[in-house]
Amino acid sequence: MNYRFYHAKILTMETTAIVEGELWVQDDKILYVGEGGDAAAICQSLSIESILWDREIDCGGNLLMPGFKDAHTHSAMTFLRSYADDLPLQDWLFKQVFPMEAKLDGEMIYHLTKLAVLEYLTSGITSIFDMYLTPETTARACVEMGMRCVQVSGISGQDNFEQSLRQMEERYHTLNELDPLHSYFIGFHAEYTCSKTLLEQVAAMAHKYKAPVFTHLSETKAEVDGCKERYGMSPVKLLDSLGMFDYGGGGYHCVWLDEEDMDIFAKRGLSVVTNPGSNTKLASGIAPISAYLKRGINVAIGTDGPASNNCLDMFREMFLVTGLAKLKEQDAAAVDALEVLKMATVNGAKAMSLLDTDVLAAGKQADVIMIDLHQPNMQPLNHIPKNIVYSGSKQNVKMTMIRGRILYENGQFANKIDEKEIYGKANEIIDSLR
Secondary structure, three states: OEEEEEEEEEEOOOOOOEEEEEEEEEOOEEEEEEOOOOHHHHHHHOOOOOOOOOEEEEOOOOEEEEOEEEEEEOHHHHHHOOOOOOOOHHHHHHHHHHHHHOOOOHHHHHHHHHHHHHHHHHOOEEEEEEOOOOHHHHHHHHHHHOOEEEEEOOEOOOOOHHHHHHHHHHHHHHOOOOOOOEEEEEEEEEHHHOOHHHHHHHHHHHHHHOOOEEEEEOOOHHHHHHHHHHHOOOHHHHHHHOOOOOOOEEEEEOOOOOHHHHHHHHHHOOEEEEOHHHHHHOOOOOOOHHHHHHOOOEEEEOOOOOOOOOOOOHHHHHHHHHHHHHHHHOOOOOOOHHHHHHHHHHHHHHHOOOHHHOOOOOOOEOOEEEEOOOOHHHOOOOOHHHHHHHOOOHHHEEEEEEOOEEEEEOOEEOOOOOHHHHHHHHHHHHHHHO
């Protein structure tokens, strides 16, 4: 379909300046971003004779911007939302999460992922970086719902790792060819759930395909201390010594990196994906975001899964990134809101290798959201980008478009999405697991 958005304020994220004008979408891509004006002249500048609109949308002065990138999540963990709260990470994970996950099958994960997608859309999230069980059914759910999804393997020593390695390699081929909305990365759950032999084999596969690797990394002090007891070095140093990050990648959480770990991240061009909501709820600590930024490390933002957060809300995550950094540094100027907005959009796209979704520009994928500026929390319009970080909320998401399809608009999901059926199926699954 072809869309013309006009009377819009536009935050392209190429810069944080606001453009007053129009954005045109042709099929799955952005055709034009600019001040608008004479349509014939614009078409001539685009080397096209004319364009027929399927829909022209008067934005009424509302804001168009790139969709948010949730750079770390476990979508199907919607089934554990508010199930195992108020526990430290190790007890939460080993005594509550793993036993419940053992009861899941692929079809359950398919339906539970659909529930998460509904929440992503209401939060203006247009891409997710997912790690979970049965990635085939996660992929099916996302493609059917229209959600852009990058998946990463979460293999661990709990499984038959030789079989898991074969599966990961097969999925690397099949799931990267599945659909334009979907891709798949090499990865593993965490150092503390994998043997050194398994880690070495994952690193060998990364070398075979010259591929980046992502994993949970230095999330808690106990994790780092345990790795030092086992190997005499931090998780980052261990993985780097194995050649794990020779072709890039990064870590989720990265709360407890020391100076040498940060130097490795900078040297290897790795991404930190911070998850402040989850880290706060599980009392894992506050990541040293200021130190990462000073080293030029790419910092993206994730929600983590809905069992440890418990909501998939990028507005809350953005506020926590800057708020916790200010507390940690005892400096109200630490981690500027504009930098945080970049983390939630441009930097997330970089971490996920989705460089055609990072900004609003001609030729980029049409992953666009509209922010309602005509609500009390967004007025007055002193500084729109900072308003998004400091006072914005999910209630301001007026529209979510992915790959040129409007999937959520004015509080309603697209016609083919039956949210009541999705809610009912999720609750049916929960009842069967109790």
